[in-house]
Amino acid sequence: MAKLFRAAIMGPPGSGKGTISQRIAQSFGLQYLSSGHFLREGIAAKTEAGLLVKTYVERSMLVPDHVMTRLMLPRLEQLSGHSWLLDGFPRTLGQALALNNLYQLDLVISLNIPYETLKERLSDRWIHPASGRVYNMGFNPPRVQGKDDITGEPLIQHDDDKPEALMARLRHYKDVAKPVIDLYKSQGILHSFSGTETDRIWPYINSLLSTKMHTQPSDTCQAQTP
Numbered sequence: 001m002a003k004l005f006r007a008a009i010m011g012p013p014g015s016g017k018g019t020i021s022q023r024i025a026q027s028f029g030l031q032y033l034s035s036g037h038f039l040r041e042g043i044a045a046k047t048e049a050g051l052l053v054k055t056y057v058e059r060s061m062l063v064p065d066h067v068m069t070r071l072m073l074p075r076l077e078q079l080s081g082h083s084w085l086l087d088g089f090p091r092t093l094g095q096a097l098a099l100n101n102l103y104q105l106d107l108v109i110s111l112n113i114p115y116e117t118l119k120e121r122l123s124d125r126w127i128h129p130a131s132g133r134v135y136n137m138g139f140n141p142p143r144v145q146g147k148d149d150i151t152g153e154p155l156i157q158h159d160d161d162k163p164e165a166l167m168a169r170l171r172h173y174k175d176v177a178k179p180v181i182d183l184y185k186s187q188g189i190l191h192s193f194s195g196t197e198t199d200r201i202w203p204y205i206n207s208l209l210s211t212k213m214h215t216q217p218s219d220t221c222q223a224q225t226p
């Protein structure tokens, strides 16, 4: 059977994880799972998971590791037989170790983007809440202002994308991510990319993935089949 490919993308809020993940999913056919989107979906649908995490997500606090792993690991089990890309999970060392017990990641992408760039991007970020599609009024504006391209539904902004909340979020991200990054570095699977423009970083990621997925045959065709 073809070897499955398993990857994760890390980086501070606004670093382009969602944007790059969408390109990876489209170009390489990986199943894409964003923890933030998954949690918000549960909250909107008032599922058991949604009720459990609501207070944390609404205050931009990390959901405790035991809750997060209890939600995400079964979700990954549903993707067995597919190659996948995780965005936003694992975020802590505890989550990374729990994931490690079940799956060996093939590749972790880490994005290093300067603070000023993050601030500018997030103040301009608009989201279609139902799908998680992300727009930016300068970089990739919707076709009709304030409306999602596919559904025509209204776009929203997250409160915690405002500059006053950003510095604390970034500091917190760095503290929590460091041991996770160190773990993946020690496993030899971490690849870091720095820059201020997604379009300049993307060709390097594209070529890295082409090489990695080419050297180990993947199930990308299966992954695209519903």
Ligand SMILES: Nc1nc2c(ncn2[C@@H]2O[C@H](COP(=O)(O)OP(=O)(O)O)[C@@H](O)[C@H]2O)c(=O)[nH]1
Pocket: 011, 012, 013, 014, 015, 016, 017, 018, 019, 020, 121, 122, 124, 125, 126, 134, 135, 136, 137, 138, 139, 140, 196, 197, 198, 199
């Ligand atoms: N100006 C600009 N905006 C970008 C670029 N890459 C992504 N964005 C926008 O920056 C915001 C944050 O990107 P996103 O992918 O949501 O980052 P995430 O928080 O790491 O998932 C979104 O509004 C994107 O459309 C870029 O190269 N330039």
Ligand SMILES: Nc1ncnc2c1ncn2[C@@H]1O[C@H](COP(=O)(O)OP(=O)(O)O)[C@@H](O)[C@H]1O
Pocket: 012, 013, 014, 035, 036, 037, 039, 056, 057, 058, 059, 060, 061, 062, 063, 064, 068, 088, 089, 090, 091, 092, 095, 160
């Ligand atoms: N891996 C995770 N561990 C704990 N909480 C998480 C995780 N992923 C997402 N969350 C929760 O969901 C919220 C939104 O996540 P996300 O969309 O990734 O945005 P951000 O990058 O701003 O944290 C977070 O503020 C947090 O409450």
